[in-house]
Amino acid sequence: MQRQKFHITAQKGWINDPNGPVFYKDYYHVFFQYHPYSTQWGPMHWGHVRSKDFVKWEYLPVALTPGDEIDKDGCFSGSAAVVGERLYLMYTGVVNRDGKCFQSQCIAFSDDGVRFEKYPKIVIGRDLLPEGFSPCDFRDPCVFEKDGAFYALVAARKGDSSDILLFRSPDLRNWQCKGPVLDYPSTGKMIECPCWSEKEKLLLYSDQFSLPKGAEHLNIHSNFYRAGTLDCAAAKFSTEKEGIVDYGFDFYAAQFFANTEKAVMIAWMQMWDRNIPCRNEGFAGMLTLPRYVENRNGAFYQTPVSLEKYAYSSERFEKRNFAGTIETKGKIYELIIEGKGVKKFVLEVKKSDTETTKIEIKEGFLVFDRSQSGERIDGAEKDELSLAHIRKMPLNDAENPDMHIAVDRFSVEIFSEGKAMSNTVYPKADADGVTLNVAAEFIVMKLNRLNFS
Numbered sequence: 001m002q003r004q005k006f007h008i009t010a011q012k013g014w015i016n017d018p019n020g021p022v023f024y025k026d027y028y029h030v031f032f033q034y035h036p037y038s039t040q041w042g043p044m045h046w047g048h049v050r051s052k053d054f055v056k057w058e059y060l061p062v063a064l065t066p067g068d069e070i071d072k073d074g075c076f077s078g079s080a081a082v083v084g085e086r087l088y089l090m091y092t093g094v095v096n097r098d099g100k101c102f103q104s105q106c107i108a109f110s111d112d113g114v115r116f117e118k119y120p121k122i123v124i125g126r127d128l129l130p131e132g133f134s135p136c137d138f139r140d141p142c143v144f145e146k147d148g149a150f151y152a153l154v155a156a157r158k159g160d161s162s163d164i165l166l167f168r169s170p171d172l173r174n175w176q177c178k179g180p181v182l183d184y185p186s187t188g189k190m191i192e193c194p195c196w197s198e199k200e201k202l203l204l205y206s207d208q209f210s211l212p213k214g215a216e217h218l219n220i221h222s223n224f225y226r227a228g229t230l231d232c233a234a235a236k237f238s239t240e241k242e243g244i245v246d247y248g249f250d251f252y253a254a255q256f257f258a259n260t261e262k263a264v265m266i267a268w269m270q271m272w273d274r275n276i277p278c279r280n281e282g283f284a285g286m287l288t289l290p291r292y293v294e295n296r297n298g299a300f301y302q303t304p305v306s307l308e309k310y311a312y313s314s315e316r317f318e319k320r321n322f323a324g325t326i327e328t329k330g331k332i333y334e335l336i337i338e339g340k341g342v343k344k345f346v347l348e349v350k351k352s353d354t355e356t357t358k359i360e361i362k363e364g365f366l367v368f369d370r371s372q373s374g375e376r377i378d379g380a381e382k383d384e385l386s387l388a389h390i391r392k393m394p395l396n397d398a399e400n401p402d403m404h405i406a407v408d409r410f411s412v413e414i415f416s417e418g419k420a421m422s423n424t425v426y427p428k429a430d431a432d433g434v435t436l437n438v439a440a441e442f443i444v445m446k447l448n449r450l451n452f453s
């Protein structure tokens with residue numbers, strides 16, 4: 001069976017959001033929304049993997065299984081916190097009753113990072129919701145410790161709009177609502193998966209049916225960041241700058257790792273309301289490569305974690321005007337590119353006689369085209385670019401580009417100028433050619449051929 005090699009997928013079944021990414025007892029742990037019994041979304045479990053280096057992941061037993069009184073119908077997304085020697089997970093327990101889906105916040109804990117025990121009571125229930133907020137869209141707690149207290153940011157809907165509620169607790173069990181924090185509303189219908197980095201002063205959230213802004217936020221549901229300050233005493237977030245987190249087709253529910261020195265982010269590399277061709281391979285859904293994130297004067301700046309140690313062979317090219325083939329000798333590799341005086345740049349990957357995935361610099365944009373990438377992916381998006389299977393990322397300096405491209409069996413992630421584009425592709429097995437067509441003063445390219453066996 002064909003598989004992603006350096007991205008988190010399920011062994012079988014369905015996955016969506018990353019949950020509770022955390023560094024705990026020598027490992028980076030990632031949990032994820034998981035339905036082990038089919039390649040469709042179903043009653044949510046928390047799948048679990050861990051890694052020493054963000055790249056090679058080891059499967060662990062399912063951490064949370066739904067079915068208790070507090071989470072009879074699902075363990076939805078959430079986060080993790082390390083308190084002393086103990087790892088805590090905070091998640092949304094789902095209970096369906098009278099045709100409605102009730103959501104409340106629950107906790108579980110572990111002392112070895114492998115086996116988890118649920119605390120049997122709801123810790124943030126509907127009784128703590130401020131007036132007007134719905135108990136049916138009240139989910140995805142982001143828990144963190146600050147100044148000797150615990151806080152949780154929880155997404156909640158109020159009428160046709162939504163906000164992020166801040167809760168405070170002395171002990172993770174007894175909570176009190178401090179109020180909604182956003183200084184202005186989102187453009188979508190329901191905020192999901194809020195996440196706060198105190199270190200970088202960055203708030204992440206996903207937004208269902210958010211409105212497009214030019215060539216940005218074209219995905220039917222999109223990820224946003226806000227750079228600013230979170231005043232926990234006043235329960236107010238003041239936004240200094242906001243923007244898109246990733247310009248690609250497949251990126252949602254991004255989360256920061258807890259308990260790491262630098263801010264590291266991981267997201268679901270997929271989108272709701274689209275067909276997912278890898279279902280034929282027995283799994284559906286994958287996560288992105290983790291990325292280091294910095295707040296650079298309000299700009300969201302991300303760079304991928306290193307794959308270097310998995311390079312079994314490397315080559316360095318220097319090209320001026322060039323049109324030809326790059327021998328990657330396999331389906332998984334990374335390309336690190338720097339250019340000067342670039343007039344033309346067309347890189348085609350995953351190429352065969354009938355298929356190609358195109359990365360081009362055009363009119364100041366990095367343009368990603370998966371219209372001929374293999375199995376067709378159709379979504380709910382109806383704008384021109386989406387229908388043409390194209391995404392665009394603006395470049396500040398298109399003539400002197402820097403690029404880092406990570407190619408796995410079913411994905412192409414492109415990083416440039418601290419921005420990123422994450423995309424899935426489903427080519428046939430024989431589509432593994434690479435060609436480059438450039439006109440430039442020079443292009444320097446490092447190719448790392450990767451091996452993970």
Ligand code: FRU
Nearest residue numbers: 017033076077139192193253
């Ligand atoms: C986001 C989301 C979350 C929810 C989870 C359910 O993709 O809808 O809001 O907790 O997925 O699987």
